[in-house]
Structures are given as structure tokens and as C-alpha cells.
Amino acid sequence: MSRSGxxxxxxxxxxxxxxxxxxxxxxxxxxxxxxxxFESSRFTRIAAAYLARTISNDKIVKILKKLAESGxxxxxxxxxxxxxxxxxxxxxxxxxxxIPAAKMLVTLAVWYVGLCENHPNAIExxxxxRLRESxxxxxxxxxxxxxxxxxFGVDRPAYPVDRxxxxxxxxxxxxxxxxxxxxxxxxxxxxAPDDPAxxxxxxITLEAIGREFCKPAVAACEACPLAPLLPERGPYEIDT
Ligand code: SF4
Numbered sequence: 001m002s003r004s005g006x007x008x009x010x011x012x013x014x015x016x017x018x019x020x021x022x023x024x025x026x027x028x029x030x031x032x033x034x035x036x037x038f039e040s041s042r043f044t045r046i047a048a049a050y051l052a053r054t055i056s057n058d059k060i061v062k063i064l065k066k067l068a069e070s071g072x073x074x075x076x077x078x079x080x081x082x083x084x085x086x087x088x089x090x091x092x093x094x095x096x097x098x099i100p101a102a103k104m105l106v107t108l109a110v111w112y113v114g115l116c117e118n119h120p121n122a123i124e125x126x127x128x129x130r131l132r133e134s135x136x137x138x139x140x141x142x143x144x145x146x147x148x149x150x151x152f153g154v155d156r157p158a159y160p161v162d163r164x165x166x167x168x169x170x171x172x173x174x175x176x177x178x179x180x181x182x183x184x185x186x187x188x189x190x191x192a193p194d195d196p197a198x199x200x201x202x203x204i205t206l207e208a209i210g211r212e213f214c215k216p217a218v219a220a221c222e223a224c225p226l227a228p229l230l231p232e233r234g235p236y237e238i239d240t
């Protein structure tokens with residue numbers, strides 16, 4: 001069961017200070033429309049969205065810059081490389097990339113090239129649901145990562161429901177503990193159905209809130225900027 005009552009405006013207003021401190025990830029607020037400080041491509045942004053699930057933004061920028069300097073700008077270059085070639089290339093700049101991440105970059109490039117092969121505008125013209133389905137069909141790519149790629153890499157109004165968002169929404173009573181991933185995602189997406197930038201702002205904000213205040217075992221509500229939005233009775237328990 002999903003509950004209601006969440007106000008995106010109220011959450012973003014209460015947490016403006018958090019986003020001010022998250023400057024190193026503010027590129028994501030503009031979704032796929034923002035370019036890096038070097039030549040980039042749509043696939044570069046998809047790669048960044050994937051890498052951001054596990055790697056700091058500073059390191060992502062260094063990795064993508066090194067790849068761009070080596071001619072690895074377009075998806076075709078990634079798709080015709082091996083994971084080991086990517087790893088060796090990055091090692092020249094003393095940058096480490098785990099083999100599973102390198103393999104997934106190549107797989108995503110193959111996905112992208114396949115999608116656009118006979119239809120250069122395939123990304124723009126394919127619905128968000130169909131893009132999500134095709135991403136989730138990639139072995140090893142979870143639903144939240146697919147939605148992160150859609151939101152931050154393709155500028156679609158998709159929401160990657162991570163554990164931080166889950167905890168905040170359940171403790172505030174905006175979601176019931178029994179909802180599944182897709183129900184939680186669609187409830188959150190309905191807060192800004194046509195506005196990927198605001199969903200990106202929410203995602204970045206709640207990630208920071210979860211890391212600093214709304215931790216799995218302890219909710220440090222006294223210090224949290226979202227405390228004014230708590231129910232009168234205090235935070236709901238999270239069923240485990
Ligand atoms: S006020 Fe408490 S329950 Fe709400 S997000 Fe902050 S730490 Fe979590």
C-alpha cells in the first residue's frame with residue numbers, strides 16, 4: 001500500500017542547505033542537459049549515471065576525462081573495447097576501475113549502440129517504460145540503477161528508489177513498508193511526473209539525508225532538516 005502526503009516542494013525547501021553542500025554532484029540536477037568540463041556525449045552521461053551508483057563524482061570526472069582524452073567519447077568506442085582495455089587505459093592515469101564496472105560500461109555501450117544502430121533518435125523516441133524494460137533486461141543491472149540511468153543519463157522523469165529514499169519515505173509515513181519497488185517508484189515519480197530536474201534534486205538530497213541523518217539503525221531526527229515534516233507522533237518504524 002502506498003500512502004500520500006509527501007510534498008516535493010516542502011522536502012526541497014527544507015533541505016536547500018543540503019543541496020548547497022552537495023555541490024560536487026550538482027551536475028546531476030540538470031540531468032542530461034549539462035555537459036562536463038570536457039567534450040562529452042550522451043553515452044558519457046549514461047556512463048556517469050551508472051558509475052555514480054558506486055563511485056564518487058570526483059573520480060567519475062577523472063575517469064571520463066581520461067577516456068575522453070583517449071578518444072573514448074562515443075558509445076561505439078566503448079562497445080568495441082574490452083573491459084580489460086578500459087581498465088588498462090585508466091591505469092595509465094592511476095585510476096582504478098573494478099572489472100564488473102568496466103564490463104557493465106561495455107555492456108551499456110553495446111545496449112546503446114544496438115538501440116541507435118538503425119535509428120539515431122531511438123533514445124529520444126522510445127518511451128521511458130520501454131527504455132526501463134530494456135535496461136532491466138541487462139544481466140546484473142538492477143531496477144534502481146536502470147532508473148538512475150534514465151534520470152541522470154537520459155533526462156527522463158524516473159526515480160531510482162535507493163535505501164535512503166526508502167527509509168525517509170517510510171519513516172515519514174509517505175510510503176508503507178509493504179510497497180514493492182515499482183509502487184514506491186511510481187508514487188515518488190508522481191510528485192513531479194514531468195520534471196526530471198526536480199526528481200534528480202530529490203534523489204541527491206535524500207541520498208545525503210540518508211547518509212548523514214536517516215541511517216538504517218538510527219534516525220538522528222533532532223539534527224535533520226526534515227524533522228519539521230515528521231508526523232506528530234514521530235517517525236514510523238521500518239518493518240524488517
Ligand atoms: S527527520 Fe528523522 S525520520 Fe525524517 S529523514 Fe530526518 S532522520 Fe529520517
